[in-house]
Amino acid sequence: MDEATQDENGFWKDANGVAISVSASDLERHAYCPLSWKLAKEGHDGKGEAITAGIDKHQKIHDKIESFHNRSIDSRREIAVWTWTLSIVIIFLIDSFAFVYLEDDYLGISGDGFGSQEIGSLDSGWYHLTMYDTQGDGWNGTDLIMIDENNNLVAGPFELINGTEEKITFRLGSDCGGCLVIIRGVSLDSIEISWALSATDFVPPKELGKFLVMLSASVLFVSILMIALPWRERFGWNEPEIEQNNVVQTFDQKIFKPVWQTVDFVGGWISGGRIEGFALLSSIVIMIHGVSLYVADNRQQAALVLALVALLWLIISSSQLFKVLRSIAAREKLSLELGIDYSTKINYSDDSKESSILSDEEIGLRGRPDQIVIIDGSFIPVEQKTGKIPTDPHLSHKIQLLAYIHLIESSTGTKPPYGALRYGADVAFPIEWNDENRNLLMENIQEVQRLTIQGGAKRNHQQRGKCRNCSRKHVCNDSLS
Ligand code: SF4
Known part of the structure; x- marks a missing residue:
């Protein structure tokens, strides 16, 4: 130590050029x-009651701050899930209304009795055929077929098995030129038989259901592959992009859990992140949607089933909303107790055990603030003080806070506009980070180094x-005294 000397800026360094440490x-x-x-x-x-009480209070504040931060994450997670469930309700309701209210395009093509009838050309697509029987006992073996101008069967045979009316849906795989409808009669009375044809842009519920079930199985298969295989590595994609910031890297990951996945999540064998989670959930919703439609015989039934499923999701969504409100209420209560704004983002809170220490090796300064909060995009150090609330901040507290401001600036490369000294829950003094305060800090560091040496x-x-x-x-x- 005797060989320590001052550098050109006035900081004391030992014989190896290492700055004298000052906390x-x-x-x-x-x-x-x-x-x-x-x-x-x-x-x-x-020693003293004030010190014991201070440590106790400090720990309680840390616990509350940590709880506040975790509540913030809970709220964001609950809101995300609630938004998701509500979106599903809306999708199911829209589908349900569509099935009820979308009109078919009546083609004005109809006929009755036995025999054949030219109906002109039909484009490929979906059609509804409504079959009627005035006696109410079905067509009794009589059926309807459609052939094209080359006598190829393009649809049918269709038969009204019983009752007075039945609507069926069929698909023309290709355009039908010179289409002919033929009623092949075997029943005794042809007068009781009639039919009407309409076009529809709507895929029949059963067909749509089949498609959705297959889509769901495909999405599920892809999800499992995404979880099982290290696909991110193959595509050279590590997500999310992590901002290179020492404070965030040092503190955020250690203490607080992120919303959906850890910030250093990079995927790999048998691992999944938010994309895999979203794909799995999507496959479940598509499967429910598909099965609901598949069990429906017609559009009215499909609409009813979809409305029932929407109601079920609405119940789930309501319970989720309850969780959201409960989480927000808990966060509001903590923000009141802590005297901080509801929307404050806590980047770090000192628990006196796990937290890493910030340091500036060049001048030998080190330390860790009680909290680092993010306000308007800047990291702001907060120093909590217990005991009697002064009318102005104590000089000793102010210099301690200035040290933290400097450490955040040197660690992150961005200048905090100020730091905050808090006394209790209600009183906070902002301490500006300006040239005057910077000089005050540097003078004090150099003086403590000098006293350490001399x-x-x-x-x-x-x-x-x-x-x-x-x-x-x-x-x-x-x-x-
Ligand atoms: S002089 Fe007073 S304030 Fe300084 S260390 Fe002694 S008792 Fe504490």
Whole structure:
């Protein structure tokens, strides 16, 4: 240490050029009283009810801050799930209304009795054939077929098995030129038989149901492959893009769980992220949709089934909405208790155990703030203080906070406009990060480094009250109290 010298900027460095280490807490103690800093350096811990109560309060604040942050994530997750379930309700309802209200295109083609009837050319597509029987006993073996101009069978045979009316849907695979409808009669009375033809753009519920079930199976298969195989690696895609930011990397991942997947999630063998989750859920919804349509015999039934499924999803969605409201209420309660805005984003909270320390090796400064919050896109350090609320922030607290502001600036490369000193839940002092405060911080760092090298720390005040409240008065020979 004797060989330590000051560099061109005034910071003290040892013989190896390593800056003399100074913590933000060192700066706080030194600014309170240099003798208190010296005693702490010599290993004398602070004592007193204020210290014990302070540690306890500090831990409670951390717990609440952590809880607030986790509630924020819960809220976002619950809202995402609720939005998803509500979207499903809306999709099912739209389908249901479409099945009821979309009109078929009546072609004005109809006929009755036995024999054949030219109906002109029909385009390929879906058609409805409505068969009538005035006696109400079906066609009794009589049937209807459609042939084209080359006598090829293009649709049928269709028969009304019983009752007075039945509507069936069929598809013409190709255009039918010179189409002919033939009623092949075997029943005794041809007068009771008639029919009408209409075109529809609507795929019949059963056909649509079959398609959706197959689509669902395909999506499920792809989802399983996506989970089983390291496809991201093959495509050279690591998601999401992680912003290279030391503070985020150091704190965010360690303490708080993200909404859907960890920020360092890169996929791999037997692993899934939000894309795989979305694909699996989609396959389930498509499957439900498909099965609902498949069991329906006609459009009215399909509409009813879809409406019932929508009602079921609405119940699920309502219970999800309840969770959303409960989560928001819990978050609001915590924001009131903590005295912070409901929308505040907490990037990090010091739990005194796991958190990494920020440092600036160039000047030897290190420390960790109580919290880092994100306000208007800037990382803002927050230092919580317990005990009596002052009318102005104490100088020692201010210098400690300035140290954190500098550490965030040097770690992230972005300048926090200010930091916040909080006393209790209701009082917060913003401390601006300007040249004057920067100089104040640097002077204090250099002074603590000098005292570390040269010694000579002394009481710098004549205030009895300060000594009375000092946590190291029990080992101080220069105390005024
Ligand atoms: S008791 Fe007074 S002089 Fe001693 S360390 Fe504390 S504040 Fe400084």
